[in-house]
Amino acid sequence: MQSLFRQVPSIDKLLRHPQAVEFLQQFAHTAVVDALRTLLTEARSFIQQQHQLPDYLANESTLFAALHERLNQTHQPNMRPVFNLTGTVLHTNLGRSLWSEKAIEAASDAMRHNVALEFDLAQGSRSHRDNYISALMQRLVGVEATCVVNNNAAAVLLMLATFAAGKEVIVSRGELVEIGGAFRIPDIMKQAGCTLVEVGTTNRTHLKDYRQAITENTAFLMKVHTSNYHIEGFTSSVSEAELVELGKEFGLPVISDLGSGSLTDMQALGLPAEPMVQEKVAAGVDLVSFSGDKLLGGPQAGIIVGKKALIDQLQAHPLKRVLRCDKVILSGLEVTLQSYLTPEKLTQTLPTLALLTQSVETLTQKAEQLRAVLCKRLDSRYELQIEPSLAQIGSGALPSEKLPSVALTISAESQADLLALENQFKQLPNPIIGRFAQQKFWLDLRSVAQFESLLAMLETAELK
Numbered sequence: 001m002q003s004l005f006r007q008v009p010s011i012d013k014l015l016r017h018p019q020a021v022e023f024l025q026q027f028a029h030t031a032v033v034d035a036l037r038t039l040l041t042e043a044r045s046f047i048q049q050q051h052q053l054p055d056y057l058a059n060e061s062t063l064f065a066a067l068h069e070r071l072n073q074t075h076q077p078n079m080r081p082v083f084n085l086t087g088t089v090l091h092t093n094l095g096r097s098l099w100s101e102k103a104i105e106a107a108s109d110a111m112r113h114n115v116a117l118e119f120d121l122a123q124g125s126r127s128h129r130d131n132y133i134s135a136l137m138q139r140l141v142g143v144e145a146t147c148v149v150n151n152n153a154a155a156v157l158l159m160l161a162t163f164a165a166g167k168e169v170i171v172s173r174g175e176l177v178e179i180g181g182a183f184r185i186p187d188i189m190k191q192a193g194c195t196l197v198e199v200g201t202t203n204r205t206h207l208k209d210y211r212q213a214i215t216e217n218t219a220f221l222m223k224v225h226t227s228n229y230h231i232e233g234f235t236s237s238v239s240e241a242e243l244v245e246l247g248k249e250f251g252l253p254v255i256s257d258l259g260s261g262s263l264t265d266m267q268a269l270g271l272p273a274e275p276m277v278q279e280k281v282a283a284g285v286d287l288v289s290f291s292g293d294k295l296l297g298g299p300q301a302g303i304i305v306g307k308k309a310l311i312d313q314l315q316a317h318p319l320k321r322v323l324r325c326d327k328v329i330l331s332g333l334e335v336t337l338q339s340y341l342t343p344e345k346l347t348q349t350l351p352t353l354a355l356l357t358q359s360v361e362t363l364t365q366k367a368e369q370l371r372a373v374l375c376k377r378l379d380s381r382y383e384l385q386i387e388p389s390l391a392q393i394g395s396g397a398l399p400s401e402k403l404p405s406v407a408l409t410i411s412a413e414s415q416a417d418l419l420a421l422e423n424q425f426k427q428l429p430n431p432i433i434g435r436f437a438q439q440k441f442w443l444d445l446r447s448v449a450q451f452e453s454l455l456a457m458l459e460t461a462e463l464k
């Protein structure tokens, strides 16, 4: 063992090697020494455990190859692009919506340059960072004003903290939802310091339930869109319009958390219905909040639209300063919203809507192309088949509302072979993410963007 340990070279000696000098120029001293130290520490513990040298200590060239790989690895982003073949288009774990090309351009301009973020170019004076979005929302949905924050959870928190701290908020029991990732309406209420007053039962809530719950201490009436679940059978809920009537009677605002919400009619695009922001505004709801990176198809943001007097109060709350968006997000959001001024082209401009509205024929053609490439890359252990599949919108859209789709399924005699393949897919330069079902690995074509790049990567990928 001692002789093995003596074969581990010293850092000083290695640093004088011409190969190291080259790396020093490229990566500089700190990174090279760090990587060398890690490699040599690993080598010593390998010797301790295995009583032999690790392969990379065979000679100088293997050692420097290992060092180069390490250095490259640490300079590569870990959060790299993946191909989403899960069948869930808005996949929270995979970053939800993809931006339009124009939004990407605007955002990268904003990164590279100073922008008129809080500067009125016409007046030459200071302005507000939400003004551009506010003007667009006024045009698109006819609201008085808009407030933009980090995400919709933040939007709900800000509305509650501003209007209901130390007060009561009335919500139907059937709407006390948990949205994935630990967003629970009752928890947000607690954080905002308000008291939740639950009314009705899980399946039925009536207007009189709200009426009876109103006290001197009521701050507002709240509706939460139960985006991710659905109760069937003996059910009843109170519409926004009815709540608005009741609110007027008692001088109470009505607030609606729409979750995804949409600015365009999803049914007209052949998709499951989703409540529209315009409808809620038209029904007289005082404040409506929704996400920027769900069906809207833009950056992560929480958008609150509604009455100016209330929006002004949100803007003045100290939490707004904590939750505000930066220039990159706001410029991406502005350009995303501008796309809605040309609704005829939404399914071309917004990648999310483009994916969701692809025809089954298009998906079948893609499945055939994918099969042709994979056939060449995989050996006879694997069997490929094109099958009908059910995709979903994701991110709080109803999971029961499936979208017809097409998948390439891969099966193998041995489960181990199938797992090994899934693992190889995950190791690719741009990992492929699919899903297991019925002992097969499913690659659903509905959710994958940049399809040509996927084919190109697979053409040259090293798959065993």
Ligand SMILES: *Cc1c(COP(=O)(O)O)cnc(C)c1O
Binding pocket: 151, 152, 153, 154, 156, 179, 183, 224, 225, 226, 227, 228, 257, 258, 259, 260, 290, 291, 292, 301, 302, 395, 396
């Ligand atoms: C998704 C969702 C939220 C949370 O929105 P984020 O933008 O993810 O913070 C809140 N409420 C409802 C009803 C939702 O569907």
